[in-house]
Amino acid sequence: MEYAENILGTIGNTPMVKINKIIGDIPALVLAKYETFNPGNxxxxxxxxxxxxxxxxxxxxxxxxxxxxxxxxxxGMGLALAAIVKGYKMVCVISDKQSKEKVDILKAVGSKVIVCPTNVAPEDPRSYYSTSKRLAEETPNSWxxxxxxxxxxxxAHYESTGPEIWKQTDGKVTHFVVGVGTGGTISGVGKYLKEQNPNVKIWGIDTYGSVFKKYHETGIFDENEIYPYITEGIGEDILPKNVDFSVIDGFVKVTDKDAAIYTQKLAKIEGFFLGNSAGAAIKGLLQLKDNFTKDDVVxxxxxxxxxxxxxxxxxDEWMRERGFVEDVAKNASDLIKEHQDFPLITVKTEELVGHAIERMKKYNISQIPVEDTTGFVGALDETDLLRKYLENKNVADLPIKEVMRKPFPIVNKNTPIEEISxxxxxxxxxxxxxxxxGKFNIITKHDVISAL
Incomplete structure (x- = not known):
């Protein structure tokens, strides 16, 4: 009979899978080391x-x-599985940018989960770095x-992941590409592969808001590079000791948007249902394509x-809210897609300015067309109203026709976005x-900027 003594015995020996379509015209053989086959996924x-x-x-x-x-x-998931088998208690400290699913999964395997704010410095007592250290100091018999x-x-990766990759490629691997967070994977695998063949190139995938790429290239830890980002699992605002820059040949940065889009693409094009860092890794690979030849094994x-x-x-709603969609707005109809079914809010020339202000507040809009029986004859926006108020505190009691500016230009739904801009x-x-x-809609600066 073949079986593992417990779930920990199933860790490692994950498959290598050829990537076929999403790599486009990259001439090399590109293989995925598919780590989701580990029991903690x-x-x-x-x-x-x-x-x-x-x-x-x-x-x-x-x-x-x-x-x-x-x-x-x-x-946290890997530690939690081992804690279950070995009889330890598990406390995971996680940042609030991580997905709800991650928190729920950790709780499902019996871990206590403490959520900390993302947008604080590592030394801030609220950060997940500081919080986990403090808890360890306060908790008896803890590690x-x-x-x-x-x-x-x-x-761990020097002893297992690296040797597996070397064996599965029959020693023919020429490039290793991976997202970098703690640095353990790239450093352990990179060290092993370079010991077998010093010519193997090791590429790290970084994200904007992280310090790795610039530090590797210049030796400068630039705090100006640090800002919040959405991509999960890669990038850092610190320099972990596990990152061995000496075995890394270079870094390439991938945007949050590209990482998210290519995460979806991997599932839809290759059938690879993977996490956020996989999207960053495959996009980074595509950005590096000029480094690969037909004889390479990546x-x-x-x-x-x-x-x-x-x-x-x-x-899709989460992606759309952040502008992480590939639909490129080309014309007016694209720009009004999100609000084309809403009625156009207007005011009449003979209404008072106070009526326009009430309507703008009610519908949370910054500008409003003015019409009379002949059509659109003017417009108001919040900047106009503020300036008029500073000139005359009683502006709300004036007829709109006395303070309106010229009407907004009118375009048809096929007008290109360049003309609208x-x-x-x-x-x-x-x-x-x-x-x-007789129906009209409105395009604002916000609509145009959101479509960029």
Whole structure:
């Protein structure tokens, strides 16, 4: 009979899968190291059990103890599985940018989850770095994992992931591409592969808002590069000790939008239901395509499973709210798509300015067309009203016709976005769209900017 003694015995020996369509005209053989086949559905299972085993061996983790770790979700899952099998309690400290699914999954396997704000400095006592350290100091018989600086992290990949890739490619791997967070995967795999063949190129995928790429190229830790980003699992605002820059040949940065779009594309084009960092990795690979030849064997590692992102990158409404859609607005009808079924809010020339202000507040709009029996004869916007108010505190009691500006230009629904952009300027904050049959809609600066 063939069986594992417990769930930890199924970690590793994940498959290598050829990537066929999404790579376009890249001439090389491109293979995915598909880490979602680990029992915790991510590459982090490997280093989780290694870090625990090493901590047990040297006495840092004692029987019945509590494991405490700051995690983006995947390391927490790997640690939680090991904690269940080995009889430890598990506390995961996670940032609020991580998906709800990650929090729910950690709770489902018995972990206590503490959520901390993302947009704070690492040294801020509210950060998930500081919170996890503090909890470890306050909790009796506890062990703070610290995956960022824990050498067992990179060692796990040196001992398992790297050798697997070398064996599965029969030693023919020429490039390794992977997203970089704690640095354990790229450093452990990179070190092993370069020991077998110094000519293997190791490429890290970084994100905008992270410090890795510039630091690798210049040695400068630029705090101006640090700002909040959406992509999960890669990038850092610190320099983890596990990142061995000496084995990394280069970094390429991928935007939040491209990472999200290519996460969806992997599922729809290749049938790869993967996490956010996989989208970043495949887009980074495409950005590196000029580095590959027909004789190369490129391995890209995919970290985790798509089930942890169903409410985010696989949710069209979430994608649309952030502008993470590939639909390119070409004309007026595209720009009004989100509000084309709403009636156009207008005012009459003989109404009072106070009526216009009430309507603008009620419908949360910044500009409003003015009409009379002949059609559109003027317009108001909030900038006009503020200036008029400063000149005359009784402006709300004046007829609109006394304070209105010239009417908004009118275009048809097929007018190109380039022409609309030229019409929207300092003196004119909107255009009207003639939909036919006496119906009109409005395009504002916000609509144009949202479509960029």
């Amino acid at each position: 991510s590459v982090k299972d490997r280093m989780a059990v290694k870090m625990i085993a090493d901590a047990e061996a040297d006495g840092r983790l004692k029987p019945g103890g509590t494991i405490i770790e700051g995690t983006s979700g995947n390391t 703070y994992v610290n995956q960022y600086d824990n050498p067992s992290n990179a060692a 391995v890209v590692l995919f970290h985790d499973h798509g089930s942890r992102y169903v409410g985010k990158m696989y949710n 030229k019409l929207i300027q300092k003196e004119n904050n909107a255009v009207l769209v003639d939909l036919g049959d």
